[in-house]
Amino acid sequence: MAVFTLGLIINPLAGLGGSVALKGSDQVAEQALALGAEPRAHLRMAEALAYLAPLKARIRVLTGSGAMGESLAREMGFNVEVLHQASEPSTAEDTRTLVRAMAPLRPNLILFAGGDGTARDLCASVAPQQPVLGVPAGVKIHSGVYGLTPKASGIVAAQMVKGELVSVTDGEVRDIDEAAFRAGQVRARYFGEMTVPEALRYVQAVKMGGREDDALVTDDIAAEVVEQMDPEWQYVMGSGSTVAAVMAELGLDNTLLGVDLIQDGQLLASDLTAAELLQRVQGVPTKLVITLIGGQGHLFGRGNQQLSPAVIRAIGRDNIIILASKNKLTALAHRPMVADTGDSQLDSALQGHYRIITGYRDAVLYPLANPEDALC
Numbered sequence: 001m002a003v004f005t006l007g008l009i010i011n012p013l014a015g016l017g018g019s020v021a022l023k024g025s026d027q028v029a030e031q032a033l034a035l036g037a038e039p040r041a042h043l044r045m046a047e048a049l050a051y052l053a054p055l056k057a058r059i060r061v062l063t064g065s066g067a068m069g070e071s072l073a074r075e076m077g078f079n080v081e082v083l084h085q086a087s088e089p090s091t092a093e094d095t096r097t098l099v100r101a102m103a104p105l106r107p108n109l110i111l112f113a114g115g116d117g118t119a120r121d122l123c124a125s126v127a128p129q130q131p132v133l134g135v136p137a138g139v140k141i142h143s144g145v146y147g148l149t150p151k152a153s154g155i156v157a158a159q160m161v162k163g164e165l166v167s168v169t170d171g172e173v174r175d176i177d178e179a180a181f182r183a184g185q186v187r188a189r190y191f192g193e194m195t196v197p198e199a200l201r202y203v204q205a206v207k208m209g210g211r212e213d214d215a216l217v218t219d220d221i222a223a224e225v226v227e228q229m230d231p232e233w234q235y236v237m238g239s240g241s242t243v244a245a246v247m248a249e250l251g252l253d254n255t256l257l258g259v260d261l262i263q264d265g266q267l268l269a270s271d272l273t274a275a276e277l278l279q280r281v282q283g284v285p286t287k288l289v290i291t292l293i294g295g296q297g298h299l300f301g302r303g304n305q306q307l308s309p310a311v312i313r314a315i316g317r318d319n320i321i322i323l324a325s326k327n328k329l330t331a332l333a334h335r336p337m338v339a340d341t342g343d344s345q346l347d348s349a350l351q352g353h354y355r356i357i358t359g360y361r362d363a364v365l366y367p368l369a370n371p372e373d374a375l376c
Helices: 029-034 041-049 053-058 070-075 092-105 116-125 150-161 178-182 212-228 241-250 274-281 309-315 326-330 344-349 371-375
Strands: 004-010 059-064 079-084 109-114 132-136 167-176 188-198 234-237 260-263 266-269 286-291 298-300 320-323 352-359 362-368
Touching: 004 041, 004 092, 004 150, 041 070, 041 109, 041 132, 041 150, 053 059, 053 150, 059 070, 059 092, 070 079, 079 092, 092 109, 092 116, 109 116, 109 150, 116 132, 116 167, 116 188, 132 150, 132 188, 150 188, 212 241, 212 320, 212 352, 234 241, 234 274, 241 260, 241 286, 241 320, 266 274, 274 309, 286 309, 309 344, 326 352, 326 362
Parallel strands: 004 059, 004 109, 059 079, 109 132, 234 286, 286 320, 320 352
Antiparallel strands: 167 188, 234 260, 260 266, 352 362
């Protein structure tokens, strides 16, 4: 039986800033921890590795010490070889050093947990033609090198271990300026490409921005939402330009890349954290206004981690109002929307068809269905 060599990298700080409304983790990890954020990258990787655990007898894991991968891999019973002694907590340089240490051993796949910053570190150091696949654990994930969900990443990796036919493609690595992001500006930049297992059902596309011809449609969507609003209910306003158009229609200040709370045409609170949101929605009639990520289809789990599983449950599935232009839905090429909340039971419970507001007096039904659940 041929041994499958798996490079394993975890960025322990990935995603820390999401739930506490810091819009990322670069240079703000200590602040995020002080605000109560809890590391979750290892849990995201554990979801992916669960699909490899039945195959561990044929897998050799190359990784870094401690939280970079060693601790989790040993805990799950994998055969582990530590190539790099990382600092605690590990840094971007630890990631780059570990990737370079893996190169002579030519792993069949490097599976890494992080966000766009982690993808950048790999892209700067990885050997040409080296297959890589990301487990989404960051706040912002614009790059096309990640699975749709952690489970989806695990499924693709397991297909490779079992020798199933998996083609490869070049996935773009993109990242944004987090300082500008926190100021409400999206400045994405192309950093290169990496070789990614091509399983279109499981691997996400590069995030796409809005198109100019959607502007008038967005205004129509905003008018429809405002007309439907009930003054007796409060509304959690998600991130993105489509929701921002609703706030503009109301004449309210908006946190483009955060989450606000409004009621009866008044702004109650801006840029709320997950904990603040939960406190404000529990026991109060609340609706959530949200849009999906263009090109990727994620409804939850990309740039809106303030909408925690507890917050979503408190609001309720039936009180989710989804906005999207027909162009945005068409760009998904019949792929369903995705929920990646970090709570697999909730992700399954959220599946089904939703009424999507696509214009004034115009709506369509569109499905949310995570790919890994099709295997169950």
